[in-house]
Structures are given as C-alpha cells and as structure tokens.
Amino acid sequence: xxxxxxxxxxxxxxxxxxxxxxxxxxxxxxxxxxxxxxxxxxxxxxxxxxxxxxxxxxxxxxxxxxxxxxxxxxxxxxxxxxxxxxxxxxxxxxxxxxxxxxxxxxxxxxxxxxxxxxxxxxxxxxxxxxxxxxxxxxxxxxxxxxxxxxxxxxxxxxxxxxxxxxxxxxxxxxxxxxxxxxxxxxxxxxxxxxxxxxxxxxxxxxxxxxxxxxxxxxxxxxxxxxxxxxxxxxxxxxxxxxxxxxxxxxxxxxxxxxxxxxxxxxxxxxxxxxxxxxxxxxxxxxxxxxxxxxxxxxxxxxxxxxxxxxxxxxxxxxxxxxxx
Amino acid sequence: xxxxxxxxxxxxxxxxxxxxxxxxxxxxxxxxxxxxxxxxxxxxxxxxxxxxxxxxxxxxxxxxxxxxxxxxxxxxxxxxxxxxxxxxxxxxxxxxxxxxxxxxxxxxxxxxxxxxxxxxxxxxxxxxxxxxxxxxxxxxxxxxxxxxxxxxxxxxxxxxxxxxxxxxxxxxxxxxxxxxxxxxxxxxxxxxxxxxxxxxxxxxxxxxxxxxxxxxxxxxxxxxxxxxxxxxxxxxxxxxxxxxxxxxxxxxxxxxxxxxxxxxxxxxxxxxxxxxxxxxxxxxxxxxxxxxxxxxxxxxxxxxxxxxxxxxxxxxxxxxxxxx
Numbered sequence: 001x002x003x004x005x006x007x008x009x010x011x012x013x014x015x016x017x018x019x020x021x022x023x024x025x026x027x028x029x030x031x032x033x034x035x036x037x038x039x040x041x042x043x044x045x046x047x048x049x050x051x052x053x054x055x056x057x058x059x060x061x062x063x064x065x066x067x068x069x070x071x072x073x074x075x076x077x078x079x080x081x082x083x084x085x086x087x088x089x090x091x092x093x094x095x096x097x098x099x100x101x102x103x104x105x106x107x108x109x110x111x112x113x114x115x116x117x118x119x120x121x122x123x124x125x126x127x128x129x130x131x132x133x134x135x136x137x138x139x140x141x142x143x144x145x146x147x148x149x150x151x152x153x154x155x156x157x158x159x160x161x162x163x164x165x166x167x168x169x170x171x172x173x174x175x176x177x178x179x180x181x182x183x184x185x186x187x188x189x190x191x192x193x194x195x196x197x198x199x200x201x202x203x204x205x206x207x208x209x210x211x212x213x214x215x216x217x218x219x220x221x222x223x224x225x226x227x228x229x230x231x232x233x234x235x236x237x238x239x240x241x242x243x244x245x246x247x248x249x250x251x252x253x254x255x256x257x258x259x260x261x262x263x264x265x266x267x268x269x270x271x272x273x274x275x276x277x278x279x280x281x282x283x284x285x286x287x288x289x290x291x292x293x294x295x296x297x298x299x300x301x302x303x304x305x306x307x308x309x310x311x312x313x314x315x316x317x318x319x320x321x322x323x324x
Numbered sequence: 325x326x327x328x329x330x331x332x333x334x335x336x337x338x339x340x341x342x343x344x345x346x347x348x349x350x351x352x353x354x355x356x357x358x359x360x361x362x363x364x365x366x367x368x369x370x371x372x373x374x375x376x377x378x379x380x381x382x383x384x385x386x387x388x389x390x391x392x393x394x395x396x397x398x399x400x401x402x403x404x405x406x407x408x409x410x411x412x413x414x415x416x417x418x419x420x421x422x423x424x425x426x427x428x429x430x431x432x433x434x435x436x437x438x439x440x441x442x443x444x445x446x447x448x449x450x451x452x453x454x455x456x457x458x459x460x461x462x463x464x465x466x467x468x469x470x471x472x473x474x475x476x477x478x479x480x481x482x483x484x485x486x487x488x489x490x491x492x493x494x495x496x497x498x499x500x501x502x503x504x505x506x507x508x509x510x511x512x513x514x515x516x517x518x519x520x521x522x523x524x525x526x527x528x529x530x531x532x533x534x535x536x537x538x539x540x541x542x543x544x545x546x547x548x549x550x551x552x553x554x555x556x557x558x559x560x561x562x563x564x565x566x567x568x569x570x571x572x573x574x575x576x577x578x579x580x581x582x583x584x585x586x587x588x589x590x591x592x593x594x595x596x597x598x599x600x601x602x603x604x605x606x607x608x609x610x611x612x613x614x615x616x617x618x619x620x621x622x623x624x625x626x627x628x629x630x631x632x633x634x635x636x637x638x639x640x641x642x643x644x645x646x647x648x
Contacts, residue, residue, distance in 0.1 A: 037574075037600060040573075040600075041600050041601075069624070069625070070394075124509035124511075124512055183509070185448035185507070185509035185510065185619075185621050186509065186510070186511070186621065187448075187510070187621035187622070187624060188448055188619050188621045188624070189577040189578070189619075190577070190578075190580075190583060190619075191577040191578060191579060191580050191583070191598040192580045192583075194577060194600070195602070249364075250361075253513040253514070253515040253518060254513070254514075254515060255515060256514075256515050256516045259514060259515070259516075274515040276361060276364075276365045276518070277365075278519070295509075295512050295513075295514075297509050297510065297511035297512045298511070300393070300511060300512070301393070
C-alpha cells in the first residue's frame with residue numbers, strides 16, 4: 001500500500017497551519033442517513049456552516065448509493081481512495097471512479113485543496129459520539145481535546161495503522177476528522193444523535209475559526225481555556241472475526257455481555273461470543289483490550305465482529321497557541 | 325384485492341382441526357438474520373423441531389436476497405402472495421416467481437397443504453417479542469394465549485385489515501403466526517433475541533403437539549392450565565408517514581419521546597416527530613393510539629413511520645379443549 005499523497009502532518013508544524021478549506025461529507029455510505037440529512041440541512045441553511053475565516057463545502061460522498069439507500073453500489077467507497085489501485089480495469093467500479101472524481105475536485109492537486117475534511121458516519125455499534133483520527137498531530141489532538149471539553153462523552157479513536165489513512169475518503173484532506181455516531185440501524189434516523197452530530201460539527205467549525213483567528217494575531221498567546229492535558233485515545237490494534245465453520249459460515253453471535261458495550265475493557269477469559277447452540281466463547285488474549293464497532297452490520301461481510309483497541313493516555317503540550 | 329385461497333377459519337370449528345403440517349420460514353426478508361440462522365440451526369438439528377403428531381418443514385423464503393443480505397431483489401416477497409397479481413408480466417420479478425413456487429409447494433393445492441405457517445422476522449423497531457396474527461379464530465387466539473403464559477412479555481398484534489392476510493408469505497398456511505423480534509438492526513444478530521425466538525418456536529410446537537394429542541382423545545377435556553381469559557391485542561388500524569416537503573423528501577424524524585416506545589399510548593398533542601430544524605410535531609388525532617413498528621428501516625420507502633393500532637381486550641372461551 002502506498003502512502004497517502006499528503007504526508008502525515010509533522011509535530012508542532014501542523015499547529016501553525018491556517019485552515020482555509022473545510023469539506024463536510026455525508027453519504028460516504030448511502031444508508032447512513034444521519035450524515036446525508038445533515039448535509040441536506042446545511043445545503044438548505046448555508047449560514048449554519050459559514051465562518052468568516054474559511055470556506056466550508058459540503059458533498060454527498062456516494063450519491064448513487066444514497067439514492068438506493070444502500071452502503072455502496074459495487075465497492076465500499078471508503079476503501080477506494082488509494083490512488084495506486086486506480087488502474088484502467090478498476091474504472092468499471094462505480095466507487096473507484098467516484099473516488100477519483102472526488103480526489104480531482106478536492107484532493108491535494110485540486111484548485112482548492114481541502115485542509116480539513118469531516119466525514120459523517122453512523123454505525124449499529126454503540127459508538128455514542130466517536131471522533132476518528134488518522135494522525136495524532138498537535139492540531140488534530142487539540143481539536144479533539146476541545147471537542148471533548150464541550151461534549152465530555154465524546155470518545156476518541158485513533159485509526160492510524162488500520163489502513164484507513166490511505167484508502168478512506170478522509171484521504172481527501174490534509175487534516176481529517178471522522179464522526180461516527182451510534183447505535184443507529186442503517187437506513188434509519190435517530191433524532192437525538194442527529195442533533196448531537198449537528199452540534200458537534202458546529203463545535204468543530206467554531207474551533208477552526210478560533211484557531212485561524214489566534215494564528216492571525218501578531219503575538220498569539222494561549223487563551224486560558226480548560227483544555228485537558230491528557231487525552232484518552234482508543235488506538236486501533238486489529239480486528240477479530242466471528243467464529244466460523246469450515247464452510248465459512250458464522251457459528252456464533254456477539255455475546256450478550258459484549259453487545260452495546262463498546263470501549264469497555266475485556267480481560268482474558270471474558271465472554272466474547274455465544275454460539276448458536278448456546279456455548280460461550282471467551283477472550284483468549286493475554287492483555288486487556290477495548291473493543292469498538294461491536295456488531296456493526298456492514299462489517300459482517302468484511303469478517304469483522306469488532307475492532308480491537310488499546311486504551312492510551314496522550315499528554316498534550318498545552319503551551320501552544322491553538323488550545324481552546 | 326382478492327381474498328386468500330384459504331377462507332378465514334370459522335369460529336369454534338377451527339379449534340377442532342388437527343394440525344398435520346407445520347412450516348417454519350426464515351429469510352422472507354434476506355437481511356433479517358435471526359430467522360435465517362434459526363432455520364439453518366433447525367436444519368442442522370432436526371430433532372429440535374420434531375414432534376410425534378405432525379410434520380415440520382423449514383424453508384428460506386427468499387434465498388437470493390438471503391445470499392445478498394438484502395431485504396429483497398426486485399420486490400418485497402412479503403407482498404407477493406396475492407395470486408391475482410401473478411400475471412405473465414409479473415413473472416420477470418424474482419419475488420413473484422418465488423411466491424408462486426412456494427404456493428405450489430406448500431399452498432392449499434399442494435400435495436401436503438400447510439396447516440400452520442410460522443414466519444420469522446426481525447425489525448429495527450422495539451417490537452420485543454411480537455406475535456402477528458391474521459385471523460382471530462379460537463385456535464390462533466388460544467395459541468397466542470398459551471404463549472403469553474409462557475412468556476408474559478409477548479405482545480399480540482392483529483394484522484387483519486392491514487392487507488397482509490392476502491399478500492404476505494403467511495398466506496401459505498391455513499393458520500398463520502408471524503414472529504417479529506426487535507430492536508435488531510438488519511444485517512445483524514442479537515444473541516438474546518435469537519435465543520428467545522428459538523424458545524418461542526419450541527413453545528409453539530409444544531402447543532400444537534398438545535392440541536393434537538387432546539383432539540385425539542375420545543373425550544377431550546380442558547386441562548387445568550392457567551390460560552388467561554382476556555387477551556390484550558394490538559389491532560391494526562392504519563399507518564402514518566413521515567412529514568414530507570413538496571418534493572417528497574422527509575423533513576422530520578421520529579420524536580425522541582416516541583423512539584423505542586412501541587405499544588405505548590399516544591394521546592392527542594403528544595410528540596410524534598421532530599423536524600430537522602428542531603420543531604416538535606404532535607399527534608393530531610382525537611383518540612389515543614398505540615403505535616408499533618416505530619422507525620422500522622424497511623418502512624421508510626413504504627411511507628410508513630409507524631403502524632397505528634388500537635389496544636383491545638378479547639375474551640376467550642376457556643371451556644374448549646385446546647387451552648394449555
């Protein structure tokens with residue numbers, strides 16, 4: 001796998017970059033209605049996402065799948081952004097052509113490259129309000145920290161090492177933020193999570209506005225705001241599939257003690273699955289893990305019963321100017 | 325709409341009919357995994373559904389949709405069983421041909437017509453464990469009453485007047501029982517509801533066995549079992565669509581005070597929907613209703629935000645022999 005065309009933001013450098021172009025994407029998966037209707041609402045009320053110091057665009061990632069209320073037509077769009085896979089033969093795959101089109105319109109070689117992309121998703125797992133980060137650079141970490149101050153229940157997931165840094169739609173932007181909310185059945189809306197998603201986006205835009213404003217000062221200083229010094233991050237370490245028989249058919253379900261218990265510690269021996277015949281299958285690892293995306297509908301076909309994370313503490317340098 | 329080829333069972337007569345052929349169906353909708361894996365398990369362990377006094381068959385209703393983990397290929401199979409719609413042109417629709425095939429194999433003119441069909445479904449609404457009845461004949465009502473004694477949380481929904489009596493897969497059988505469990509996101513399994521579904525089916529088969537056994541006695545008498553004399557039934561009276569704009573796009577979501585609150589009374593003025601802009605839309609009817617199938621994913625395209633029911637009490641004649 002080749003690296004993204006964007007180099008990962010470097011250390012403190014990223015904190016001094018002014019954000020000029022923001023792109024908000026819904027409908028990267030066409031059956032995740034929260035993001036789709038969020039985009040429609042913003043397009044009807046552009047004042048909601050207008051901020052003086054930068055431009056904000058909106059787009060439906062996968063319009064054909066959105067029309068059909070299905071995750072994708074030929075291939076998951078959120079795995080199509082690795083440019084090395086765009087051979088002539090792949091252009092018969094709708095999502096491959098769509099990814100190429102989006103990259104040409106918004107990517108690093110476009111007229112107005114995207115500084116920050118916000119990609120909206122929903123999940124059948126109990127994600128609550130999750131921020132998906134690809135890079136743990138200072139700008140992104142401080143953005144996440146600021147959001148967690150506003151909404152303490154927000155969880156932070158680091159997807160670096162998962163491969164999504166290179167092939168997901170987020171590869172469109174230099175800085176990236178995935179917003180994942182759940183549990184929501186695909187093809188449905190939940191009013192509570194819809195409103196929380198919209199609020200979170202407002203808070204992201206407000207943060208970026210403040211970041212730009214402080215940067216523009218001659219002598220930027222750190223405002224006295226309650227940014228946490230230590231962030232809790234769930235770091236991707238792998239995935240685990242459902243138990244299957246020799247034909248590849250699943251033989252077990254998520255154990256009732258795991259269902260909807262995303263982010264919670266699972267210790268050696270704890271229940272993981274329950275077979276169709278009622279037998280419990282325990283966790284055989286030696287160190288605690290914190291599963292997320294437990295029982296995500298779209299991951300059955302990917303062979304993922306849950307994603308495994310390590311719960312980490314990351315210390316922020318709070319002396320820098322962009323903390324809120 | 326023509327009537328089903330089966331006349332509705334008549335009053336007390338139905339209680340004296342011996343049940344010889346039972347058919348259990350899963351995968352009438354190909355993304356409702358609970359029923360599909362229930363059928364697979366029964367096919368692997370036929371002893372689970374064997375009873376001495378009758379034959380039990382199993383079938384996947386929509387095998388193509390099951391393979392694709394989608395509700396249907398061309399048309400909802402559960403709306404294809406009205407024989408008057410089977411013109412030559414409709415035979416290009418996969419589900420129409422499938423319905424015809426199933427009717428020829430199991431219907432009233434088949435070699436072994438089905439006396440009782442049990443059709444397994446799951447829903448994103450908070451159905452809990454729901455029995456769907458088409459006919460409120462004595463046999464069916466006493467079966468429902470017996471199940472409610474075993475599992476008091478089981479709810480009884482009368483779908484008569486909804487049209488499903490004639491066009492749903494249940495039209496295959498003289499007696500019909502739909503089992504609807506939720507909330508489950510389509511394309512997923514929940515271990516708890518999977519096990520409860522299997523237990524419920526066992527109880528249905530046990531009831532039928534006892535029914536047949538008592539019928540075969542020379543002088544059947546009513547066993548002294550705690551059958552309730554009054555059943556609570558949620559009777560279908562209609563459906564309500566999402567509020568929409570002039571383009572047919574929805575402009576509101578299920579109100580948070582309605583979400584997951586199936587079966588509960590809604591009184592005039594109570595919140596029903598929340599618009600994307602945050603305004604509450606209240607119930608404008610004059611009499612209380614009890615909505616079910618609230619926020620079912622597959623009903624967005626059908627223009628159904630929820631089904632409306634009237635909560636009724638039905639008095640059973642407990643002197644007859646088939647009570648458990």
